[in-house]
Amino acid sequence: MHVSLLDILRCPYCGGRLELVTSMFQRRDGDEVDAAVLGCYCCIFPVVAGIPVMHLEGAAPTARAHVEAGRPDLARRAMFNIDDDGRAARLDALASSNDATYQEAVEALGLNLEGGYFFYRFSDPSYLVAHQLARAVARTVLRGGGRAIDICGGSGHLTRSLMDLSSPPPVLADLYFSKIWLARRFTAPGCEAVCCDGNAPLPFARGTFRYAICADAFMFLWTKRLAVQEMLRVTDPGDEPTEHLSPGAVVISHAHNQRVWSPSHGQALPPEGYHDLFETIAPRIFSEAALFADVISGGPLHLGRHDSRAVLDRDPAVICIATRDPAVFKAHALDQSPGAPGELRLNPLYHAEPVGDRLRLRLSFPSDDYKEEFAACRQYLPDDLVVDKAALAALGTGALPPAMVDLVRRRVILDLPKRYY
Ligand SMILES: [Zn+2]
Numbered sequence: 001m002h003v004s005l006l007d008i009l010r011c012p013y014c015g016g017r018l019e020l021v022t023s024m025f026q027r028r029d030g031d032e033v034d035a036a037v038l039g040c041y042c043c044i045f046p047v048v049a050g051i052p053v054m055h056l057e058g059a060a061p062t063a064r065a066h067v068e069a070g071r072p073d074l075a076r077r078a079m080f081n082i083d084d085d086g087r088a089a090r091l092d093a094l095a096s097s098n099d100a101t102y103q104e105a106v107e108a109l110g111l112n113l114e115g116g117y118f119f120y121r122f123s124d125p126s127y128l129v130a131h132q133l134a135r136a137v138a139r140t141v142l143r144g145g146g147r148a149i150d151i152c153g154g155s156g157h158l159t160r161s162l163m164d165l166s167s168p169p170p171v172l173a174d175l176y177f178s179k180i181w182l183a184r185r186f187t188a189p190g191c192e193a194v195c196c197d198g199n200a201p202l203p204f205a206r207g208t209f210r211y212a213i214c215a216d217a218f219m220f221l222w223t224k225r226l227a228v229q230e231m232l233r234v235t236d237p238g239d240e241p242t243e244h245l246s247p248g249a250v251v252i253s254h255a256h257n258q259r260v261w262s263p264s265h266g267q268a269l270p271p272e273g274y275h276d277l278f279e280t281i282a283p284r285i286f287s288e289a290a291l292f293a294d295v296i297s298g299g300p301l302h303l304g305r306h307d308s309r310a311v312l313d314r315d316p317a318v319i320c321i322a323t324r325d326p327a328v329f330k331a332h333a334l335d336q337s338p339g340a341p342g343e344l345r346l347n348p349l350y351h352a353e354p355v356g357d358r359l360r361l362r363l364s365f366p367s368d369d370y371k372e373e374f375a376a377c378r379q380y381l382p383d384d385l386v387v388d389k390a391a392l393a394a395l396g397t398g399a400l401p402p403a404m405v406d407l408v409r410r411r412v413i414l415d416l417p418k419r420y421y
Contacts, residue, residue, distance in 0.1 A: 018040050020033070025072075044064065048076055055175070079178070079195075102182060102187065102417065116367065125374060125377050131161045138211045140328050141247075141249045144245040146209070146248070149234065151173050153173065156193075169190050173196050173202065175198060187417050190340070207235070211249055213250075215252075228250075250322045251321050251322075262316040263372060287315040288318060289317075291319060303331070346413060346414075348420075358388055359387050361385050361386070388403070
């Protein structure tokens with residue numbers, strides 16, 4: 001973490017500012033703190049692998065003790081939640097290697113248990129919508145500057161969408177240390193990451209951010225009322241003059257609808273339940289299916305629409321946008337920028353088989369559960385296609401050949417972070 005993060009960090013319990021406890025072990029490189037102990041009025045918290053751990057759950061107290069004892073390596077191992085020595089050694093090797101890939105690290109961390117959700121995230125339907133929402137809404141409210149936060153952002157796929165829009169760099173917040181470590185390392189290098197509990201007050205000062213998003217995770221939070229009030233608090237501009245600045249926005253993307261069953265349902269609310277969580281500002285609630293249709297038809301993303309109660313009630317997922325910035329609620333052209341430069345690669349959902357100088361690509365899902373949960377991806381991902389082997393091999397070495405442009409649009413070719421797989 002950059003030391004400037006201390007300006008915005010607050011204890012989730014006492015609300016106090018955090019300071020580096022200089023009498024205890026610390027490892028830093030200039031203004032970048034890799035391992036240290038932070039103290040407030042009530043508590044001390046560790047910084048592990050450059051990530052402040054702002055909660056007391058699970059391995060956090062053990063990790064803090066390791067940092068205090070001058071063993072940041074053991075602190076990281078504790079936060080990875082690994083007790084198998086072989087696996088821990090493999091992860092230590094991956095962490096210090098420049099050639100390791102995101103896929104290898106996900107597997108070594110045991111996150112493949114999530115059915116491929118993270119690995120295949122860049123082409124899943126809810127990501128497509130959340131990415132365009134992030135680009136449209138964040139670009140609008142951050143036009144005069146300001147910082148973004150991705151809450152419960154997992155391994156940072158959507159944080160990446162915010163990299164070039166947020167200044168200073170976006171903050172990724174999630175309870176699962178392994179996931180945010182992956183984000184800092186592979187998916188969204190340059191972001192700041194904070195390990196914190198979405199069911200507790202957010203460890204940030206009021207008005208720190210101008211844009212907050214929580215995508216694909218809100219229905220798994222138990223303290224939804226607190227979470228919404230916290231998102232409003234950390235984006236509250238207060239008395240700041242807003243002549244040239246946007247008053248900011250809070251977005252909840254892909255929140256499951258209590259009235260329609262979906263896989264990994266969580267503790268979903270009905271659309272009006274999400275609406276009523278926002279006590280001080282009326283959010284607009286959108287049908288995700290309608291915005292998804294906008295995205296796969298090539299845009300624009302119609303945020304000026306008013307979806308009827310009947311439309312919202314039958315959609316498995318809804319989207320909430322709360323803002324006092326009228327520029328958000330209009331049509332936005334789609335924005336194909338990935339947010340941070342990566343490299344064009346074949347979507348890992350495709351299995352390639354050589355046929356002469358061509359390649360036959362077949363869509364192949366990691367599991368039946370994945371196939372069911374993300375079935376809507378078949379509206380843009382073809383089951384079967386043949387491509388020129390040389391054209392695929394030449395990706396990224398010059399202008400994109402016309403035949404490949406359509407494959408990018410269909411998400412067969414993806415702009416992926418470097419060393420993704
Ligand atoms: Zn405190």
